[in-house]
Amino acid sequence: MTRLLLLLSPSSNRVYAGTAPGVVAAELQVLAEGRLGAPVRSVEPVRVAGVDYLAVELDAPDEPTGGEGYGATYAALGQLSAAHALFRRVGDDLLAPVGLPRTERLDDDLLTIPKYPGRTNEQFTRALLNVTLAATSWGDQVGRRPFTVLDPLAGRGTTLSWALALGHDAYGVELERREVEAYAAFLTTWLRRKRLKHSIGLNPLRRNGRQVAELLEAFLHPDAEAWKAGQRQHLSLFAADTLRTAELLGRRKVEAVVTDAPYGVAHGSRAGGGGRDRSPADLLAEAVPVWASVLRSGGAMGIAWNTHGLAREDLAAIVTGAGLVVRDEGPWTRLAHRVDAGIHRDVLVAHQP
Numbered sequence: 164m165t166r167l168l169l170l171l172s173p174s175s176n177r178v179y180a181g182t183a184p185g186v187v188a189a190e191l192q193v194l195a196e197g198r199l200g201a202p203v204r205s206v207e208p209v210r211v212a213g214v215d216y217l218a219v220e221l222d223a224p225d226e227p228t229g230g231e232g233y234g235a236t237y238a239a240l241g242q243l244s245a246a247h248a249l250f251r252r253v254g255d256d257l258l259a260p261v262g263l264p265r266t267e268r269l270d271d272d273l274l275t276i277p278k279y280p281g282r283t284n285e286q287f288t289r290a291l292l293n294v295t296l297a298a299t300s301w302g303d304q305v306g307r308r309p310f311t312v313l314d315p316l317a318g319r320g321t322t323l324s325w326a327l328a329l330g331h332d333a334y335g336v337e338l339e340r341r342e343v344e345a346y347a348a349f350l351t352t353w354l355r356r357k358r359l360k361h362s363i364g365l366n367p368l369r370r371n372g373r374q375v376a377e378l379l380e381a382f383l384h385p386d387a388e389a390w391k392a393g394q395r396q397h398l399s400l401f402a403a404d405t406l407r408t409a410e411l412l413g414r415r416k417v418e419a420v421v422t423d424a425p426y427g428v429a430h431g432s433r434a435g436g437g438g439r440d441r442s443p444a445d446l447l448a449e450a451v452p453v454w455a456s457v458l459r460s461g462g463a464m465g466i467a468w469n470t471h472g473l474a475r476e477d478l479a480a481i482v483t484g485a486g487l488v489v490r491d492e493g494p495w496t497r498l499a500h501r502v503d504a505g506i507h508r509d510v511l512v513a514h515q516p
């Protein structure tokens with residue numbers, strides 16, 4: 164057995180209002196189901212010399228370089244949203260540092276510079292992306308090949324930026340033009356400042372001679388040689404109502420839908436074209452079937468939402484009604500946490516059979 168201590172990012176306390184260890188433990192167990200080479204025997208919060216850690220026990224020999232299983236185990240640990248540093252316990256008194264393999268391909272200020280005015284947070288968004296990718300039929304390939312990720316309520320692009328930072332292709336839909344413009348301005352400056360090979364533009368999207376939306380489109384690659392050889396990561400963000408997602412994507416399907424729904428508190432959830440106001444619950448009831456229709460068979464959908472406006476079983480019924488299979492057991496049900504007095508956030512993950 165291997166005994167590890169995982170130190171969480173100090174900021175995770177702020178993100179999860181003191182509930183970070185429980186959320187990250189559930190995230191780790193979700194990743195462990197499909198991806199960890201060594202089975203996780205237990206995960207629990209501990210305090211050592213006044214510092215909080217997650218104690219992780221693996222059913223694996225106490226030898227960090229031993230065998231295939233270890234590579235996969237540490238790869239998954241390195242992908243955890245709040246993983247800061249990892250130590251192996253040697254006896255009861257000593258900690259041996261273990262390097263956490265990171266899969267980020269872009270500098271982390273792509274995620275840390277923008278400050279979204281709502282409750283979205285880059286660490287939580289990474290957790291949401293992680294558990295959703297883990298629920299796809301290709302969960303064991305995360306970190307080894309690019310995925311196609313859609314955030315159909317993209318806001319200022321936290322999910323999109325994570326997808327790009329981790330080497331994926333990203334699609335987004337966002338109703339508020341000013342959010343799309345803000346993300347376009349930020350990403351344009353960031354790509355230039357980092358001197359990455361790229362092209363980017365926010366332009367009207369025309370089909371059959373008629374403007375159907377505004378589209379922010381970017382192509383980039385972190386490696387100049389790969390860019391020269393024609394390799395590209397791709398981003399498309401449509402300024403439009405999310406109910407038009409299928410029409411806008413055309414025949415394109417995605418492998419993961421990852422979205423943080425409006426909380427019904429700080430920002431609204433208006434229908435496009437000056438239409439009536441929609442509650443987050445009404446929006447999800449209308450939009451989930453549309454999102455399910457653009458999901459490839461074997462793909463997965465992960466939704467974060469405020470349970471004060473919509474109970475978990477009601478969202479599960481909407482998602483099941485759209486033909487998806489909800490993960491409603493074990494760690495998949497332990498990702499809920501308090502954000503503030505008005506928001507209790509939960510995460511529902513389902514896959515397209």
Ligand SMILES: C[S@@+](CC[C@H](N)C(=O)[O-])C[C@H]1O[C@@H](n2cnc3c(N)ncnc32)[C@H](O)[C@@H]1O
Nearest residue numbers: 316317318319320321337338404405425432433
């Ligand atoms: C919680 S925020 C998402 C935040 C996002 N993850 C980010 O990083 O900025 C929800 C977003 O949904 C958008 N939204 C609400 N109703 C919409 C609709 N019908 N179509 C498209 N976007 C919508 C809101 O404008 C808001 O930006």
